[in-house]
Amino acid sequence: MKKITLDQVAALLKEHDRFKILTHTYPDGDCLGCGYALAFALRKLGKQANVAVDGAVPAKLQYLTEHYEEQDFVPSYIVSVDVAAPTLLGESVMAGVDHIDLCIDHHRTNSIEADNSYVDPEAAAAAEIIYQLMLLLDVELDEDIAAGIYTGISTDTGCFCYSNTTERTHQFAAAVMPYCDWRMINYVNFVVKTRGKLKLERMVYDNMRFCADGACALIYTMTKTCERLGIGDDEMEGLASIPRQIEGVKMGITMREKAGGVFKISVRTNDGIDAAAFCKQFGGGGHPAAVGCSVEGDLETVMELMTKSAEEFLA
Numbered sequence: 001m002k003k004i005t006l007d008q009v010a011a012l013l014k015e016h017d018r019f020k021i022l023t024h025t026y027p028d029g030d031c032l033g034c035g036y037a038l039a040f041a042l043r044k045l046g047k048q049a050n051v052a053v054d055g056a057v058p059a060k061l062q063y064l065t066e067h068y069e070e071q072d073f074v075p076s077y078i079v080s081v082d083v084a085a086p087t088l089l090g091e092s093v094m095a096g097v098d099h100i101d102l103c104i105d106h107h108r109t110n111s112i113e114a115d116n117s118y119v120d121p122e123a124a125a126a127a128e129i130i131y132q133l134m135l136l137l138d139v140e141l142d143e144d145i146a147a148g149i150y151t152g153i154s155t156d157t158g159c160f161c162y163s164n165t166t167e168r169t170h171q172f173a174a175a176v177m178p179y180c181d182w183r184m185i186n187y188v189n190f191v192v193k194t195r196g197k198l199k200l201e202r203m204v205y206d207n208m209r210f211c212a213d214g215a216c217a218l219i220y221t222m223t224k225t226c227e228r229l230g231i232g233d234d235e236m237e238g239l240a241s242i243p244r245q246i247e248g249v250k251m252g253i254t255m256r257e258k259a260g261g262v263f264k265i266s267v268r269t270n271d272g273i274d275a276a277a278f279c280k281q282f283g284g285g286g287h288p289a290a291v292g293c294s295v296e297g298d299l300e301t302v303m304e305l306m307t308k309s310a311e312e313f314l315a
């Protein structure tokens, strides 16, 4: 793997013509925003580009694909966007892919093996990198490109609230705002919720547990409950931000039961507590303040493990 500069990334994109853009499992606003913005931009430059998505694009993000149609060609240059680790590349995304040519990401812990790699951990969203590429590639912004970039930035910063947000984040978002319906984007991603989600949140608040003298709050969801309420994976995103909203909480842990007796754990921290260091013991990775990992076991076992580990970690 060779680390390259952003100018070199732009040069490589100019040089090649048939792109496949890889996004990560449980696709979110940043990877999809980046994927589609980049694809639209490359098409504008007269190239062919498709976005590979694991499963369906979540309903609330389907505006990103409004003007997108799959192109028919054999890709010769594979680019991953916002993908932190090889385990986050789904089977369907990797179909026919034997190696990755270029990795564009903002996760400090990035472990993708690509011929060339550009990782900027200062970028709040990978979409910040895509915006800079638009300038370097001289691509004129349009609604599709701007919506992708704005979505990536807005969703990865919790609508500009998380500690990863910088002045630059706001500047880049401001630069694309005139071209897209940012009010709609923030509404669908941060405001509106289904009644099922409302019920789920109510239960999550009711079942919240605390440990480490109130410095850690834990919430959980069970697959059965989500099924009964008709809650899809894409609706679960915002849940992880709930525990750390409570006064005094430095570390919020969200445990989502998945099929096969596994809990997907999301950790969010305040006050500069290193969530990545906490999750590392469970084989997880991500950003310093927002990390995920998976742990096997039933609810009580995983709850006890998380409680004990959090108490030790925050001691």
Ligand SMILES: [Mn+2]
Pocket: 030, 031, 082, 106, 124, 125, 126, 156
């Ligand atoms: Mn991201």
